[in-house]
Amino acid sequence: MSDDALNAGAAFRVRPYLLTGGRTRSVVDLPIEALVRSTPMGHRALENLSHERRDIVSLCAEPQSVAEISARLNIHLQVARVLVGDLVQAEQVAIHTASTDTTTRRPDLQLLEKVLDGLQAL
Amino acid sequence: MSNPIPVKIVVAGGFAVGKTTFVTSISDIDPLTTEAAMTKVSEGVDNLGDALGKKSTTVAMDFGRVALSEELILYLFGTPGQDRFHFMWDELVRGAIGACVVVDTSRVEDCFAAVDYMERSGVPFIVAINAFDGMLRHHPEDVREALDIPAHVPVVVTDCRHRAAVRDTLVALVRHAMMMAHQPA
Numbered sequence: 001m002s003d004d005a006l007n008a009g010a011a012f013r014v015r016p017y018l019l020t021g022g023r024t025r026s027v028v029d030l031p032i033e034a035l036v037r038s039t040p041m042g043h044r045a046l047e048n049l050s051h052e053r054r055d056i057v058s059l060c061a062e063p064q065s066v067a068e069i070s071a072r073l074n075i076h077l078q079v080a081r082v083l084v085g086d087l088v089q090a091e092q093v094a095i096h097t098a099s100t101d102t103t104t105r106r107p108d109l110q111l112l113e114k115v116l117d118g119l120q121a122l
Numbered sequence: 123m124s125n126p127i128p129v130k131i132v133v134a135g136g137f138a139v140g141k142t143t144f145v146t147s148i149s150d151i152d153p154l155t156t157e158a159a160m161t162k163v164s165e166g167v168d169n170l171g172d173a174l175g176k177k178s179t180t181v182a183m184d185f186g187r188v189a190l191s192e193e194l195i196l197y198l199f200g201t202p203g204q205d206r207f208h209f210m211w212d213e214l215v216r217g218a219i220g221a222c223v224v225v226d227t228s229r230v231e232d233c234f235a236a237v238d239y240m241e242r243s244g245v246p247f248i249v250a251i252n253a254f255d256g257m258l259r260h261h262p263e264d265v266r267e268a269l270d271i272p273a274h275v276p277v278v279v280t281d282c283r284h285r286a287a288v289r290d291t292l293v294a295l296v297r298h299a300m301m302m303a304h305q306p307a
Contacts, residue, residue, distance in 0.1 A: 031217050032156075033130040033197045063126050065197055067185055071154035076180075078159060096125045100217060101303065106246075107129055107219050109303050115129055115219065116296045118190025122148070122289050 019052055019079055026085030028095070032077065035063040035096040036084055042092030049092070052083055060093055126193045131292060132214045134201040134240065135224035136232025140252045140282035141200040142184045144224060147288045149186025149198065157182050158210060181207045183214075196292075201236070211239055220246035220299045222291055224282065227251055227259040230268050237269050246299040250280040250291045 042057040049057060055073050064072070070080040087093040101108045107115070133141045145153050160179045181202050188196040199214050201207075215221060223236045233249075240247040251258065251265055260268075262277045271277055278294050281287040 031128075031130075032199070032213060033128040033217075035126055035128045035195065037125070063195075065128055065187075065195075067156045067183075067197065067199070068154060068187070070156040070158075071185075076159050077156050094125075096127060098127050098129050098217065104303065105217055106299070106303070107217075109300060111127070111129065112219065112296055112300045112303060114194055115190060115196065116293065116300070118194055118196070119289055119293050119296060122188070122190075122285075 019075065020082040023082050024078055026081040028085045028088050030066050030081050030084060030095065031097060032067045033065045033097075035065055036060045036069060036087075036093050037063040037096065038093050039091060041090075042087065045090070045092055053087060053092075056080075056083060056087060057092055063096065124193050126195050128195050128197060129190075130197045130199060130214075130218045131295065132199050132201060132211075132218050132221035132245070133224060134211075134221050134233075134236040134247075136226070136229065136236065139224050139226045139229075139232060141224055144222070144250075144252075144280075144282040144288055144291075145184060145186040145198045145200055147283055147285045148188055148292070150189055151187050153184045153186045153200075155182050155184050160207070160209070181210055183210065208235075208239060212243075215240075215243050215245045218245060220248070220295050220302075222250045222280075222295055223247055224280070225249055225251045225265060225269070227253075227265060230260070230265060234269065237271065241272075246295070246302040248276040248278060248291070248295045248298050250278050250294075252282050253279050254281065254283075 038057045038060040046054055046057055056069055066080055070077045088095055098107050099111055100106055133144050135141050157180045160181050184200045186198045190196050201211055221240050223233055225233045249271055266277045276294055276298050278291055280291040
């Protein structure tokens with residue numbers, strides 16, 4: 001990463017969290033790779049949503065990760081997470097995550113086998 | 123309409139070692155960049171007031187996306203290179219299948235931090251030596267010795283610019299993760 005990439009955010013030191021009313025934490029636990037998909041309720045509410053929330057619901061007609069929402073809408077990861085959390089609570093988007101092993105908290109064997117099959121077919 | 127499931131692999135290593143090239147070689151999309159504010163947020167600040175007045179930096183992470191099937195999407199996240207961004211690594215390795223630590227044999231020492239981090243975090247990882255056009259300056263076992271890699275951790279040779287080589291590296295990691303899942307360390 002270049003220094004330019006590092007400095008690019010400097011002008012937005014405070015502003016990102018204006019979008020979230022100052023909140024820096026999401027109401028739901030959202031891994032960076034969690035897939036977000038808008039719900040029929042979200043689509044119906046589209047016209048009444050504020051800009052960023054509307055953008056997220058529109059973008060997630062096709063499932064997108066939290067990281068993609070942040071990248072494509074050019075908002076900080078933490079901000080994307082707070083906004084998505086709000087939309088989850090309002091049932092305007094749904095979240096899909098991997099099935100994990102209860103002890104390791106990592107993808108379970110069954111899922112790993114599917115990943116292996118998928119990679120080998122590439 | 124079925125719901126796709128996301129999985130994640132971390133691509134770590136020293137600064138400018140080829141992590142983004144690795145991701146680009148296999149990603150379905152041009153790699154994207156997500157930026158995270160490096161405030162004390164990760165330590166539990168829960169209102170704007172606490173974040174004000176603190177010097178904050180932005181850390182950028184490149185990532186790619188590979189559709190493995192209609193219901194399985196693999197995300198590949200490159201770690202930010204500098205040590206001071208290790209707070210972000212915690213987030214990246216959480217729930218990850220595992221990590222590939224990319225090594226440039228001309229500067230093996232650059233990946234010490236990544237190897238050390240992965241060992242301590244307990245995430246399954248492999249070491250992938252980036253050989254440009256098959257040029258390997260050091261034997262993999264020499265690299266293992268130099269980096270003090272435990273015997274159970276695979277050390278493989280890859281070429282970050284070639285899709286097939288990257289795929290094989292990911293296959294090696296997933297196999298290793300499966301073995302670790304059978305016999306947790």
